[in-house]
Amino acid sequence: MLRFAASRLISLSLSLLAASVVIFAVIEVIPGDPAAFMLGLNAQEDTVAALREQLGLEGSVINRYFGWVGGMLTGDFGTSYTYRVPVADLILARMWISLPLALYALILSTLIAFPVGLIAAARRGRPADMGIMGVTQLGIAVPNFWFAMILVVIFAIKLRWFSAGGFPGWDNGFWLGLKSLTLPAIALALPQASILARVMRSSVLDTLDQDYIRTARAKGLNRSQAIWRHGLRNAMIPVLTIIGMQFSFLLAGAIIIENVFFLPGLGRLIFQGITQRDLIVVESGVMLLVFAVITVTFLVDLAYAAVDPRLRRRG
Amino acid sequence: MSLISVSHLSMAIHSLAILKDLTFAIEPGKVFGVVGESGSGKSMTALALMGLLPGGARTSGSAMLGDTDLLSAPEDRMCRIRGNQIGMIFQEPMTALNPVQTIGRQVAETLVIHGAANRAEAMTLAREKLDRVGLPADRFPLDKYPHELSGGQRQRVCIALAIALRPKLLIADEPTTALDVTTQAQILDLLKSLVAEDGMALMLITHDLAVVSDIADQVAVMKSGEIVEQGNTDEVFRAMRHPYTRALFAASAHIPDRQARARDEPILEVQNAVRRYALPRRRLLGPAPTFTAVNDVSFTLHMGENLGLVGESGCGKSTLTRAILGLEPLQSGQIRLFGEPVAPGMANALRSGVQVVFQDPYGSFNPRWKVAQLVAEPFYLMQARPADWRDRVAEALVSVGMTAPDMDKYIHEFSGGQRQRIAIARALILRPDLIVLDEAVSALDVSIRAQILDLLADLSHRLNLSYLFISHDLSVVRAITDRVLVMQAGEIVESGRTEEVFTNPAHPYTRALIDATPKLPDRRV
Numbered sequence: 013m014l015r016f017a018a019s020r021l022i023s024l025s026l027s028l029l030a031a032s033v034v035i036f037a038v039i040e041v042i043p044g045d046p047a048a049f050m051l052g053l054n055a056q057e058d059t060v061a062a063l064r065e066q067l068g069l070e071g072s073v074i075n076r077y078f079g080w081v082g083g084m085l086t087g088d089f090g091t092s093y094t095y096r097v098p099v100a101d102l103i104l105a106r107m108w109i110s111l112p113l114a115l116y117a118l119i120l121s122t123l124i125a126f127p128v129g130l131i132a133a134a135r136r137g138r139p140a141d142m143g144i145m146g147v148t149q150l151g152i153a154v155p156n157f158w159f160a161m162i163l164v165v166i167f168a169i170k171l172r173w174f175s176a177g178g179f180p181g182w183d184n185g186f187w188l189g190l191k192s193l194t195l196p197a198i199a200l201a202l203p204q205a206s207i208l209a210r211v212m213r214s215s216v217l218d219t220l221d222q223d224y225i226r227t228a229r230a231k232g233l234n235r236s237q238a239i240w241r242h243g244l245r246n247a248m249i250p251v252l253t254i255i256g257m258q259f260s261f262l263l264a265g266a267i268i269i270e271n272v273f274f275l276p277g278l279g280r281l282i283f284q285g286i287t288q289r290d291l292i293v294v295e296s297g298v299m300l301l302v303f304a305v306i307t308v309t310f311l312v313d314l315a316y317a318a319v320d321p322r323l324r325r326r327g
Numbered sequence: 328m329s330l331i332s333v334s335h336l337s338m339a340i341h342s343l344a345i346l347k348d349l350t351f352a353i354e355p356g357k358v359f360g361v362v363g364e365s366g367s368g369k370s371m372t373a374l375a376l377m378g379l380l381p382g383g384a385r386t387s388g389s390a391m392l393g394d395t396d397l398l399s400a401p402e403d404r405m406c407r408i409r410g411n412q413i414g415m416i417f418q419e420p421m422t423a424l425n426p427v428q429t430i431g432r433q434v435a436e437t438l439v440i441h442g443a444a445n446r447a448e449a450m451t452l453a454r455e456k457l458d459r460v461g462l463p464a465d466r467f468p469l470d471k472y473p474h475e476l477s478g479g480q481r482q483r484v485c486i487a488l489a490i491a492l493r494p495k496l497l498i499a500d501e502p503t504t505a506l507d508v509t510t511q512a513q514i515l516d517l518l519k520s521l522v523a524e525d526g527m528a529l530m531l532i533t534h535d536l537a538v539v540s541d542i543a544d545q546v547a548v549m550k551s552g553e554i555v556e557q558g559n560t561d562e563v564f565r566a567m568r569h570p571y572t573r574a575l576f577a578a579s580a581h582i583p584d585r586q587a588r589a590r591d592e593p594i595l596e597v598q599n600a601v602r603r604y605a606l607p608r609r610r611l612l613g614p615a616p617t618f619t620a621v622n623d624v625s626f627t628l629h630m631g632e633n634l635g636l637v638g639e640s641g642c643g644k645s646t647l648t649r650a651i652l653g654l655e656p657l658q659s660g661q662i663r664l665f666g667e668p669v670a671p672g673m674a675n676a677l678r679s680g681v682q683v684v685f686q687d688p689y690g691s692f693n694p695r696w697k698v699a700q701l702v703a704e705p706f707y708l709m710q711a712r713p714a715d716w717r718d719r720v721a722e723a724l725v726s727v728g729m730t731a732p733d734m735d736k737y738i739h740e741f742s743g744g745q746r747q748r749i750a751i752a753r754a755l756i757l758r759p760d761l762i763v764l765d766e767a768v769s770a771l772d773v774s775i776r777a778q779i780l781d782l783l784a785d786l787s788h789r790l791n792l793s794y795l796f797i798s799h800d801l802s803v804v805r806a807i808t809d810r811v812l813v814m815q816a817g818e819i820v821e822s823g824r825t826e827e828v829f830t831n832p833a834h835p836y837t838r839a840l841i842d843a844t845p846k847l848p849d850r851r852v
Contacts, residue, residue, distance in 0.1 A: 222422065223417060223419055223422040223423045224422065224423060224424055224425040224426070226379070226417065226423075227417065227423045227424065227425075227485065227488070228425070228436075229379055229409065230377060230379065230409055230410060230414070230415040230416075230417075230489070231409065231410035231414075231436060231437045231440060231488060231489075232406050232407065232408070232409040232410030232411055232437070232440050232441055233406070233410075233436075233440055234402065234403070234406045237440070241436070242425045242428070245427045245428075246425065246426065246427055319427060320426065320427050321426075321427060321472045321474070322426060322472070322474045
């Protein structure tokens with residue numbers, strides 16, 4: 013198991029290295045000079061050149077790449093062109109919203125999807141299954157911002173249980189912060205839960221046709237005992253894969269929901285960075301997301317090995 | 328008083344009759360054999376007794392266990408009977424166990440689920456049961472996972488969990504079909520001892536007449552959902568009143584009519600072939616250990632000769648086959664085909680001289696292609712497909728007993744035996760000199776197998792073909808080959824003329840293989 017984890021860690025580091033090269037290269041070839049953008053159309057050429065120098069845009073590509081990577085390793089992500097503050101501070105502040113929101117949505121989605129998927133599998137072809145399949149189909153088809161608006165109309169405007177948007181900060185109390193993330197988390201979780209429930213259902217159904225379920229039934233287990241004791245854990249591999257992918261998506265893909273609820277999250281920061289040519293924010297933000305995704309993949313790999321003893325020996 | 332008495336059991340799935348009016352009784356402490364070919368309803372009969380028939384199945388008649396009718400008992404009653412009064416094991420031990428649970432827990436679960444023990448007691452009892460089926464504690468601790476065991480060992484675990492509560496009846500559905508002959512003999516011995524020592528009844532379902540005649544007290548012969556003949560095994564197999572029983576026997580013992588025609592002209596020469604695989608490294612930068620699958624193998628196959636290669640699973644037969652087909656490189660030694668060296672990069676023209684037929688007639692065809700395309704596929708080894716390719720496909724199909732119009736059908740329209748004929752047609756299309764038959768008749772029912780063996784003998788004679796016939800089934804190899812090689816752990820331990828090797832085996836491994844093979848009773852027609 014340790015060997016397995018070590019070999020996964022090595023491939024994790026290599027992926028990060030490859031990603032940093034790709035991100036840097038892509039940003040290099042994107043048209044648009046941040047210095048010219050910041051100074052406006054009428055700027056003098058020598059003023060632009062001076063700003064480029066100040067922003068660290070001069071010098072050879074190799075030097076700048078290693079400067080960037082070396083900086084990140086020591087916690088220095090550079091200074092935002094537009095905000096004029098360290099990028100690390102900017103990202104950290106946004107992380108305190110985006111990370112809890114993603115986790116919150118993921119937990120909700122898993123809590124909904126597991127029982128729903130299991131019930132559908134246990135009642136394959138019966139009304140409960142067909143109902144669940146219909147509802148989850150709708151959940152996938154309807155975009156999450158539409159859910160978000162409906163939630164706002166019902167719970168913020170009609171019932172006044174929640175505020176319609178904004179984030180008070182964690183300094184004003186954990187529960188208040190959590191409360192303000194609840195509607196966005198639900199809006200994010202519903203489509204994810206629909207996908208996860210369907211994966212859960214088909215994965216459990218696949219295991220039901222396996223020989224070991226027949227063995228379990230021949231031992232005297234009834235149908236639900238066989239699913240619960242033997243089907244579930246075997247069905248977990250595809251489900252874990254989807255959960256890992258969903259977390260990555262939720263971390264950065266919540267931008268529309270962040271806009272609907274006026275949440276200053278990571279997605280919005282990167283989007284603003286792109287529109288304002290604040291490339292240093294984009295570069296570091298994307299790199300951080302890549303890091304998060306690769307770390308989640310690593311954790312999912314470890315979870316695979318925990319679930320399935322056959323995977324533990326593979327290097 | 329019978330343990331289970333079944334009367335007028337019929338079963339249909341969505342109005343398709345599967346079982347027709349079965350009446351039989353299973354006596355306590357006896358072995359009740361059920362034989363028949365695939366699709367005869369053997370397994371369905373067992374599943375009916377277990378109440379585990381597929382959805383849509385409707386039964387009539389009765390199957391009394393004491394005063395409970397197994398066909399009409401409610402599901403919760405059946406759950407208490409399954410595993411407790413009737414245990415069951417299945418054909419495929421490789422997949423019959425939950426891969427993510429330890430063997431100890433899986434055996435203990437039978438006890439826990441029926442409330443016979445708490446978890447800790449159940450683990451102790453599980454240990455006893457594993458000892459009972461020949462899996463001692465020092466080599467098979469309770470925390471082993473199924474993937475760490477071989478097929479035979481897994482089947483022992485299945486038996487342990489099926490007999491954990493000492494059921495009155497154990498149903499064994501083809502329990503040894505997926506196993507090697509020596510493992511089969513051990514499992515059959517274990518089942519016999521469970522019947523003799525624990526007083527359990529055994530319902531043994533198999534397609535293998537030799538197995539049944541060896542172990543069953545009573546036997547029922549099934550065909551198309553009916554029992555055509557039943558009674559004491561000795562009597563049934565001696566009298567063979569029903570023509571189907573006679574046909575089954577004849578097919579099982581069938582020896583095609585053929586003569587040796589080997590000429591002293593080598594086609595295939597294997598000289599000191601060695602194939603090693605690198606295993607995963609134990610330490611991160613340590614040397615990778617190797618596994619020698621084929622170790623210093625040498626033999627020569629002559630023009631017109633039928634050469635057999637026998638050995639148990641894992642002995643290196645398949646690796647050697649792939650090397651001969653030029654699909655795998657050798658670490659040392661060499662293989663020459665028509666005098667030319669064989670290796671993964673060999674010329675297509677050389678490949679066209681040797682063709683192969685595999686075991687599985689269901690998995691070895693692309694289901695979206697028509698038969699004409701499937702059979703004509705080897706033409707890609709030539710520069711261009713000949714203009715008369717459809718005629719040649721038709722000719723190949725006719726020569727294997729199919730018809731020319733079959734070439735415009737899809738593969739799913741054919742039965743297993745017909746598919747294997749089409750596979751042979753595909754191998755014949757380039758008019759090769761050598762055909763490698765890798766377990767080519769192992770998946771077929773005995774009657775179909777007899778037909779395919781006749782076809783192979785006939786083709787070999789007509790087209791002057793040589794065969795390399797690879798099989799774990801000694802009786803088949805004996806029926807169709809001139810010479811035989813016996814392979815164990817990557818080495819050829821014995822070779823010689825087939826009749827001599829079988830009547831006078833020199834190597835202890837060959838003797839063990841022959842002794843372990845169940846034998847048909849002498850026919851007294």
